[in-house]
Amino acid sequence: MKAKTKILLLLMILSLLLTGCPEKRQLEKQGIINTRGIDITEENKVKANFAIFQFEEQAQEITKVVSGTGNTTTGAVNDANYESNFLLELGKIQLDLYGLEAAKHGIAPYLDMLNRNQNTPDRMYLAVSKTSAEEIIKMQDEDISMNIGQYLHEVIEESSTEEKHFPKITLQKFMRFYKDVGRDPILPIFEILDGMPKITSIGVFQDDKYVGQLSIHNRELFNFNFGRVKEEWIEVSVPSEPFKDDLEDGSSKDTDKLHASLNVLKNKSKIKLLNEDSLEFEHSIKLDVNLNDLTADGELNIEDLKVQKKFETELGKEIQRRYEKLLHDLQDLKSDPLGYGEIYRQNHRRKKLTAKEWRELFPDIVVNYNIEVSIIGHGETF
Numbered sequence: 001m002k003a004k005t006k007i008l009l010l011l012m013i014l015s016l017l018l019t020g021c022p023e024k025r026q027l028e029k030q031g032i033i034n035t036r037g038i039d040i041t042e043e044n045k046v047k048a049n050f051a052i053f054q055f056e057e058q059a060q061e062i063t064k065v066v067s068g069t070g071n072t073t074t075g076a077v078n079d080a081n082y083e084s085n086f087l088l089e090l091g092k093i094q095l096d097l098y099g100l101e102a103a104k105h106g107i108a109p110y111l112d113m114l115n116r117n118q119n120t121p122d123r124m125y126l127a128v129s130k131t132s133a134e135e136i137i138k139m140q141d142e143d144i145s146m147n148i149g150q151y152l153h154e155v156i157e158e159s160s161t162e163e164k165h166f167p168k169i170t171l172q173k174f175m176r177f178y179k180d181v182g183r184d185p186i187l188p189i190f191e192i193l194d195g196m197p198k199i200t201s202i203g204v205f206q207d208d209k210y211v212g213q214l215s216i217h218n219r220e221l222f223n224f225n226f227g228r229v230k231e232e233w234i235e236v237s238v239p240s241e242p243f244k245d246d247l248e249d250g251s252s253k254d255t256d257k258l259h260a261s262l263n264v265l266k267n268k269s270k271i272k273l274l275n276e277d278s279l280e281f282e283h284s285i286k287l288d289v290n291l292n293d294l295t296a297d298g299e300l301n302i303e304d305l306k307v308q309k310k311f312e313t314e315l316g317k318e319i320q321r322r323y324e325k326l327l328h329d330l331q332d333l334k335s336d337p338l339g340y341g342e343i344y345r346q347n348h349r350r351k352k353l354t355a356k357e358w359r360e361l362f363p364d365i366v367v368n369y370n371i372e373v374s375i376i377g378h379g380e381t382f
Contacts, residue, residue, distance in 0.1 A: 034051045034093065035093065035137065035152060036051075037049040037097045037099070038096070038107070038110050040099070045071060046070055047068075049066075049067045050065065051063065051149035063148075066080045093120065094123070095127060097136060100128065100129060106207070107126070107209075111171060125169060125170060127188050127199075139192065151197075152197060155197065156188060177337075178205075184205050187202075201215060202214040204333050205335060211335055212335075220234045221319075221326055228267060233263055233264070235259065237318065239314065242310060243307070260311075260315065261291075262287075265289060266288040269285050278366065280366045282368045282370060283370070285369070288374050290375070292378075302378050303378075311375070315373040316371040320370075323371070326338075
């Protein structure tokens, strides 16, 4: 057993022992649910798969997956108890995974029990499976030496490090976005590639219902909008045409693009409602970046201030184009995870804005993007 897993188990045991409970239960008789996977059957029942920790002395494995079906999640838990000689406990769940069909139906009914449970961890994440939750929960690979739920949780954690940002969505954050008028949630989507579960796209929601997906490459745009980022990497390709007279010792005059790798050191995002009647917004984003790599068939003297300013302008134009495409895709889905509706609601004084009203207005909003990129340092160029 890996040291990390041992530490996790010890912490879980201690937390259980320290948690006040009116009924004393022996740890050896409990199955601690680490991850729950929710699917909808053809009979419109709830099928739940639970990745659990078991502490029975005779058990050969400390982890196990059990399944249950019912008209409700409670019924599914009770049914799963018949498959195990343990009493299943939801209190220490780390990940709630939803199959695609369940997510389309809406996930709010499954969250109420977890939201009301005071033992639900603050760092419990939500995610969607490209197919069924069962397919991912029941998979095991020689490269996955830990509980599958713990593995998926760590994939989300790893995807949210300084090098690989992804908006981590906890239960509390999802509930807040779901209930507030003017902002919709997003969730990471898992898919099995090369025998391993990986985050491959971004799930878009209307309230609590899944309505479509976006490319994972949009994660930087969400990150810049959600808050402050640190050490965020982004690749941007710009047209070479504006630099045809600045490139030296190469043939880039015949190459369409220059490819840059940027390290975003600082960001600031501000959304302003310009005209309530015409639904016009201004979205300003400032990025301080380090130019790490620049790939071109020829040398571009980025130390020349005129060249640098021109390059910053082209970077801003490309990122603006990405935001415009993202907005267009979101308007097609009638989902507003960027939060323009929040700004509209805060400035809409005539009457209280409803979710239905904003859903009808959102496809017609106009956003003027103002992207300002400042290169404050650069590395070697190629």
